[in-house]
Amino acid sequence: MTEYSLKEGIIVSSSKSACGALAVKGGEISGRKAPSGPAVDLQGMSFVYPALINTHDHLRGNYLPRVGPSEGKFYLNWLPWDNDLKASACYAERTRALDIQKGYLLSAYKNLFSGVVTVNDHFPHKLNAEILPSLPIRAIQNYAIEHECSSYDLKWGAGIQEEHDSAVKNGWPFITHLSEGFDDESMDSISRLENLGALDNHCLFVHCIAFSDEDIRKCAAAGASISWCAASNMFMFNTTCKIKKFIEAGVNVTIGTDSSHTGSYNLFEEIKYGRSIYRAMYGEDLSPQSIFNMVTLNAAKAFWMDEKTGSLDTGKYADILVLKAKHDDAYENLCSAGSEDIELLVREGKPLFGEMRFIELLNGTLPEGYTVVKIGGRDMFVAGDPLALYRHIRSAAGVKKTLEFLPFEPDEQ
């Protein structure tokens, strides 16, 4: 049974950060006292966070560059974007470079290299159920889904009521894009769900751009969650949801990257972008502590997984992110972090990515299934072989592709 501890780290929760030990046993947080197994001393130089949660991504859709409206123009809703994507040179190159399995793996690394251990792949189960368990990070499998709850959406679920019923019966989230645009249906989406009896605390709505003040109030009263995807929204529509009103109304706000075809490179970049756009919209700062909650416990609640992840409480999964301490404030440190600041990332007790000093937690030697990659001048162990994947993409695409969410250059390894 895995048993180890991180000593003298600054352990971060929603309300405070304090120096101490974090013990892991059998894939769970076992407490604050170091057990008998191996221990790594962080010497008060590192913050220890719950691993991050990205509430919106499309794991077969991460490639670059972005595909969007022509210069100076923006979309009415997501549909013309979907047509533009399928007709794009980027999409053709992506198809050439990546089969479905490799596309998923690439997306897993996009998330892993930004401290994410839990993500939702917004695609129907029949397209991802066999692939998700093979990924190094956790792509949730327990969710009900609609594409967008509009008459012209892609019919990814069994229908709003049936999917929502299944969410209620199973204790799952009901996840759907909603109001991703400004057509009549986008403007009326909350009323439609309300009339169907499908507006409650199982709902995780992605985008919500055209929500009125009344829609926001109804969302808050129902206990629904939203996934705020600011970068994707601004790129496609030159606006995003009324995020301050959602927060002030008490809606459970989380953050999603969306795919890199429209969104940020990864969650670290999305956090920075969201903060900057909030400042531009409202002339004030969105507190880093709020952002920390959005990418940890709020997101776990939205996924109906807060008994298992989202904080470092005893008994939860040992999903852990250790970041170099570059700021005195733990939340500010997270909100300014990049891939090069990750010292260790752990899923259910299993180190996925880390500096070589943490190899002690893997019984002292690099196990089968791990490789070493140089990031920010440091040798880092990583589950799987992202270097081989990157090289495969370059070879299959036939171009010296740069994918900014992979934080290393294959030719310099």
Ligand SMILES: [Fe+2]
């Ligand atoms: Fe999306």
